[in-house]
Amino acid sequence: MQIIHHGAVNGVTGSCHQLEVNNYSHNHNNDISSYLIDCGLFQGAETAGQSSAEQLQISFDINNIKALIVTHCHIDHVGRIPYLLAAGFDQPIYATTATAALLPLVIEDALKVGVTRDKKLIQACINRLNKLLVAVDYGQWITLPINLPTATKTASETETTPLTYTKAKLKFKPAGHILGSAYVEIDLTGPKSSHRVVFSGDLGASYAPLLASPKSPYKADTLVIESTYGDKNHQGRKDRSKQLKNIIEKAVKDNGVVLIPAFSIGRTQELLYEFEQIIYRNKHNPMWQNIDIIVDSPMAANFTQKYSQFKKLWDNEAKRKLAQGRHPLDFNQLITIDSHQDHLAVINYLDSVNKPAIIIAASGMCTGGRISNYLARFLSKPTTDILFVGYQARGTTGRDIQTYGPQGGYVYIDDIKIDIKASIHTISGYSAHADQHNLINFVKRMHHKPKHIRIVHGDDEAKQALASAYQALLPMAEIEIGKA
Ligand SMILES: [Zn+2]
Known part of the structure; x- marks a missing residue:
C-alpha cells in the first residue's frame, strides 16, 4: 500500500x-487498485509558475x-473533478448525502466562473x-470496488506478496468543517492482514458555530492529516463573538462599509449564525x-438554503434555537443580492450614501468573485473596514491585504493598483x-x-x-511530511 499526493503538499x-x-513492483499492473481522495483546485501562490492548463491537468x-x-x-x-471526468474517469464518486447534494452546485458554479x-x-x-x-x-460502511489478484500469477509471486488485500x-465520519464534510476511514483486509487508513480531509475547529466538532476515529494504522493551523491555537469562542461585535460597532461609527470576504459554503452561514445571535x-x-x-x-444564498434543508446535521445549540422558534440563519436585516446588475447597483448605492453596511461576499481569499469589485471600490477609503x-493562503490578494494593509501598502486588483487606506482586522477564532x-x-x-x-x-x-508535536505524543510512530 502506498499513498501518493497530487496536491496539498506544498501548501493548503x-x-x-x-x-x-x-x-x-512485480505485480501485474491490473492487480493494483487505487482510490482517489479529493480532486481539488490549486489557488494563490501554489499556482505560481504553472500555466492554467497545467494547474488543471490530471497528470497522473x-x-x-x-x-x-x-x-x-x-x-x-x-475543483478538478470536471477535468477528471474529461480525462475519462467513469468510476463511482462517493460522498456524504449532504456533500452529494451540494457538489453539483459547486461544480456548476466553478465551470461557469472559470471554464465556460x-x-x-x-x-x-x-449529468x-x-x-x-x-x-x-x-x-x-460501503464496499469499495477492488481488483482481485489475477489468476496468471505464479505461486512464488503469491508467496512474496503476503499482504495482498482482497477487500x-x-x-x-463528521468532520465539523462545513455542511456534509467528513473524514474518511478506509479498511483494507486480506487473507493475512488488515490495515485502516484515515484521511482527515479538513477538520473543523471545536466550538465552531452550527456544526458539532469532530470525534476522533476509534483506530487508524495510517493517518493522513491536514495541518493548516498545525502551529497555532485559535482564540476562544467568547472572545471571537465579542471581537466581531466590537470591531463592527467601531467600524460603522464613521458610516463606512465593513467588507467580510467569505467562502460561500460554510463561512457565510457561520457568520449569519453569529450575527443572528448578536x-x-x-x-x-x-x-x-x-x-x-x-x-x-x-x-451563498443557495447554500444557506441547503444548510436549512439539512438541519438534522446541525449541532445541539443550533437545534435548541430552532426549537425556540428562532431562525439561526435568517433575520430582518439580511439582504441577499442575486443578479450581477443588482450587485453593481449595490456598490454604487453604498458608495453614494453616508450609511454603514456589512457585506459578506466571496471569494474567501479575495482571489476573484464579487468581493473583488467591493475591494476595488472601497479599499482606498479610510472609512472602510x-x-x-x-x-x-500565500499569494492570494487576501493574504497581501492582511500583510501590507496595516502599513498603508497597496495591492493590485484586476491589474489596477489600489492603495489600502481601509482598516484591516483579522479574527482567527472563526476558522473552519x-x-x-x-x-x-x-x-x-x-x-x-x-x-x-x-x-x-x-x-x-x-x-x-505538528510533526514535532505528534512525535512527542507517539515516539515510536513514523511521522512524515507529505511530498509530491
Ligand atoms: Zn475545506
Whole structure:
C-alpha cells in the first residue's frame, strides 16, 4: 500500500491524494487498485509558475483508480473533478448525502466562473457527475470496488506478496468543517492482514458555530492529516463573538462599509449564525436592529438554503434555537443580492450614501468573485473596514491585504493598483479548521493510535510544528511530511 499526493503538499490547496493498494513492483499492473481522495483546485501562490492548463491537468494515470472519495465540497478539494471526468474517469464518486447534494452546485458554479458559459456543456458535465455520484450516510460502511489478484500469477509471486488485500471498504465520519464534510476511514483486509487508513480531509475547529466538532476515529494504522493551523491555537469562542461585535460597532461609527470576504459554503452561514445571535442579544441597540447585512452571492444564498434543508446535521445549540422558534440563519436585516446588475447597483448605492453596511461576499481569499469589485471600490477609503475571518493562503490578494494593509501598502486588483487606506482586522477564532490543540487531540483520543502519520495541507512551519508535536505524543510512530 502506498499513498501518493497530487496536491496539498506544498501548501493548503489542490487536495488530491491517491491510495494505491496491492502495488508490488512485480505485480501485474491490473492487480493494483487505487482510490482517489479529493480532486481539488490549486489557488494563490501554489499556482505560481504553472500555466492554467497545467494547474488543471490530471497528470497522473487514472486507469487503476476504482473510485473517487470526496471529503467535502470546497473548491480546493473538488475543483478538478470536471477535468477528471474529461480525462475519462467513469468510476463511482462517493460522498456524504449532504456533500452529494451540494457538489453539483459547486461544480456548476466553478465551470461557469472559470471554464465556460456554454450551458449545454455545463449540463453534460453535471449529468455525468450525477450519474457517478453515490450518496453515503455518515457512519455507514460501503464496499469499495477492488481488483482481485489475477489468476496468471505464479505461486512464488503469491508467496512474496503476503499482504495482498482482497477487500476494501469506506466509512464517512463528521468532520465539523462545513455542511456534509467528513473524514474518511478506509479498511483494507486480506487473507493475512488488515490495515485502516484515515484521511482527515479538513477538520473543523471545536466550538465552531452550527456544526458539532469532530470525534476522533476509534483506530487508524495510517493517518493522513491536514495541518493548516498545525502551529497555532485559535482564540476562544467568547472572545471571537465579542471581537466581531466590537470591531463592527467601531467600524460603522464613521458610516463606512465593513467588507467580510467569505467562502460561500460554510463561512457565510457561520457568520449569519453569529450575527443572528448578536442581533438577538442586542434587541435594544438601534445600530444592530437597523444595520444592513448584505450577502452578495447567489451561491451563498443557495447554500444557506441547503444548510436549512439539512438541519438534522446541525449541532445541539443550533437545534435548541430552532426549537425556540428562532431562525439561526435568517433575520430582518439580511439582504441577499442575486443578479450581477443588482450587485453593481449595490456598490454604487453604498458608495453614494453616508450609511454603514456589512457585506459578506466571496471569494474567501479575495482571489476573484464579487468581493473583488467591493475591494476595488472601497479599499482606498479610510472609512472602510476589512474583516478577515478565514485562512488566507500565500499569494492570494487576501493574504497581501492582511500583510501590507496595516502599513498603508497597496495591492493590485484586476491589474489596477489600489492603495489600502481601509482598516484591516483579522479574527482567527472563526476558522473552519482545527487548531494545533484540536489536531493533537484528534490523534490522542484514538483508542488504537496510528503507527504512521503523513502530514499534508499546510505551510512548512505548520507541518513541522505538528510533526514535532505528534512525535512527542507517539515516539515510536513514523511521522512524515507529505511530498509530491
Ligand atoms: Zn475545506
